[in-house]
Amino acid sequence: MFICAVxxxxxxxxxxxxxxxxxKKRIYGVNNRNEFKTEQGxxxxxxxxxxxxxxxxxxxxxxxxxxxxxxxxPGLNLKMMSYTILIYIGLVVFNIPFALGNSELKKYxxxxxxxxxxxxxxxxxxxxxxHALNRPAIILANVAGVLIIVAAxxxxxxxxxxxxxxxxxxxxxTGLVSIIVMMNFIMLPIAFMVDNYRNEVISENSDINTNYxxxxxxxxxxxxxxxxxxxxxxxxAAIFIFCFxxxxxxxxxxxxxxxxxxxxxxxxxxxxxITLNKKYAHDEAKLVEDDDDYWxxxxxxxxxxxxxxxxxxxxxxxxxxxxxxxxxxxxxxxxGAIIIGSILALIYVGMMGATPxxxxxxxxxxxxxxLRDEYKISKSEIVSVESxxxxxxxxxxxAGTGMENVAKGNFTVNGENGCRLYLNPRAGKYIKIVxxxxxxxxxxxxxxxxxxxxxxxxxxxx
Amino acid sequence: MIIKINEYxxxxxxxxxxxxxxxxxxxxxxxxxEQLPTVRALSMEIGINxxxxxxxxxxxxxxxxxxxxxxxxxxxxxxxxxxxxLSAQNKDELRRIVSEAKIAGMSKADFDKLTEEMWGE
Numbered sequence: 001m002f003i004c005a006v007x008x009x010x011x012x013x014x015x016x017x018x019x020x021x022x023x024k025k026r027i028y029g030v031n032n033r034n035e036f037k038t039e040q041g042x043x044x045x046x047x048x049x050x051x052x053x054x055x056x057x058x059x060x061x062x063x064x065x066x067x068x069x070x071x072x073x074p075g076l077n078l079k080m081m082s083y084t085i086l087i088y089i090g091l092v093v094f095n096i097p098f099a100l101g102n103s104e105l106k107k108y109x110x111x112x113x114x115x116x117x118x119x120x121x122x123x124x125x126x127x128x129x130x131h132a133l134n135r136p137a138i139i140l141a142n143v144a145g146v147l148i149i150v151a152a153x154x155x156x157x158x159x160x161x162x163x164x165x166x167x168x169x170x171x172x173x174t175g176l177v178s179i180i181v182m183m184n185f186i187m188l189p190i191a192f193m194v195d196n197y198r199n200e201v202i203s204e205n206s207d208i209n210t211n212y213x214x215x216x217x218x219x220x221x222x223x224x225x226x227x228x229x230x231x232x233x234x235x236x237a238a239i240f241i242f243c244f245x246x247x248x249x250x251x252x253x254x255x256x257x258x259x260x261x262x263x264x265x266x267x268x269x270x271x272x273x274i275t276l277n278k279k280y281a282h283d284e285a286k287l288v289e290d291d292d293d294y295w296x297x298x299x300x301x302x303x304x305x306x307x308x309x310x311x312x313x314x315x316x317x318x319x320x321x322x323x324x325x326x327x328x329x330x331x332x333x334x335x336g337a338i339i340i341g342s343i344l345a346l347i348y349v350g351m352m353g354a355t356p357x358x359x360x361x362x363x364x365x366x367x368x369x370x371l372r373d374e375y376k377i378s379k380s381e382i383v384s385v386e387s388x389x390x391x392x393x394x395x396x397x398x399a400g401t402g403m404e405n406v407a408k409g410n411f412t413v414n415g416e417n418g419c420r421l422y423l424n425p426r427a428g429k430y431i432k433i434v435x436x437x438x439x440x441x442x443x444x445x446x447x448x449x450x451x452x453x454x455x456x457x458x459x460x461x462x
Numbered sequence: 463m464i465i466k467i468n469e470y471x472x473x474x475x476x477x478x479x480x481x482x483x484x485x486x487x488x489x490x491x492x493x494x495x496e497q498l499p500t501v502r503a504l505s506m507e508i509g510i511n512x513x514x515x516x517x518x519x520x521x522x523x524x525x526x527x528x529x530x531x532x533x534x535x536x537x538x539x540x541x542x543x544x545x546x547x548l549s550a551q552n553k554d555e556l557r558r559i560v561s562e563a564k565i566a567g568m569s570k571a572d573f574d575k576l577t578e579e580m581w582g583e
Contacts, residue, residue, distance in 0.1 A: 118469035120508050124483075124492070125463065128503025198507045204464055305469060306509035 001083035003256055005067050007263040009060055009090055011270050016098050016315050017056045021049045023281045028101035029298020029314040031290065035112050044108055052101040063090045077353045077403045084346060095299065102298035116290045121201035123209045130210055132218035133195035134225065141228035142188055145181035148235045152177040155239065162243060172396065173242040180235040184228045191224040194319060197312050202280060212280050219276065223269040230265065234258045356445050357406050357424055361457050366433065368422040368442060370406065375422055381435040385461050387454045390430050393441065395421060413441060431457065463491040467508055475510055479518035487527060487538055489583055498528060498536040
């Protein structure tokens, strides 16, 4: 999470808050104009930029301090949750100076008497002709991804002579590899979409427009292709680590390398974008389409007159949607629901981490409860009950929760698939309940609590 | 060649496209036989309805400036009919402009100079 959060904040900082605003195409999502560079305008713009850049620098320092501080938070669950909250807060807070700067510059445009002309430019020599995506390369990367999934599936089906040891028959490897390669399937349409984005008109010279747009699209296409190959390498590495019994450390290292590689590719992309815009800066601002008012806070595009659904982002990587488009409205609601849903999920996980599990035997029923009743095992269903030490169990999660104080859901235990777990890993002891349908492994929060429950349960069942 | 579409203009967008392509052909920015963007590509680029671009192309085709076919899309005609005269509609338009220039107090010499400059562009 640290590896992920720090570069994200740094890249955001350098992309959103430019040092030398006079050479930039846009300032806080507002088109940089010649009027801003006059003696009268420059002073005001400079004061707006320096004030908000300063705020952003302070926010960056605070976020980096928190990021480092969270490394020392005890407990993996608490650490992960804290980082997730920090990233959410960071993403919001980091945009505040940007949004303020955007609104102040728009106000200043009015003070300068700049009236939006609503003029659009199109270069007939670039329309529909500038493409830079190496289509065979990205399709090859996706085909390679599919082959890796097939390889993982063949291993899981024991057709290929690669042994997954205790993971055999769980299809965990196929699932994980599919999730990683799924990223490629998302990259593929995005790459094609960006390659077909409208070409910016930055100069009256069509050659300059062609070169600029081609370079910009090539930079993004290379970024997409490199991400696809990083995913493929990671998926292959996932198959490799499944051959080992002790996967925890290796997978942690690989996840770290993967995140670093993704961040590295993003940093290269961002650097190339900055270099490209700097190179063509002298050609820009001659033909300025004044569509600033369609960019709410400089981030959200809302233009009812524009028939396009997706447009290039003003700041950052890739594109965004036109929220005034009918499909854009649906997507916006959907994305909003995802964000709210993920925040609610985070709160739920937090509550789960803070709430101890309860396992009790009452009215001839074993009830497993945490936040809500999850398992109810009637005495009549129980075939056998036994107890043991948790060190004897080797459980692999298939679907469910695996936290420091709770492991529940569907697990593969000591090679047996489809077992239901409901225990506190710190308890030290477990109770194995076999019914006609499932095998349950449950525990209380302590060894004593577990033993007491076992005694009452075994006495009742006998 | 850069075309400029003004959303606030009283002139409909299809006519703005038509007029600017004609001016491009006249100035030599669009050469004989040059490929024009497809209707879909141009409409996507400007963010307007495909019907608007299609209408502009249809007018240009009916006026003999461009050729369209399914295989090659739209192209500037290799040889545009040279009637060596203005259409009745354009004569009316020119008459209106001359009248407005007179009302504005413009001298004939200045008017001739202006047309001379425009002719050379």
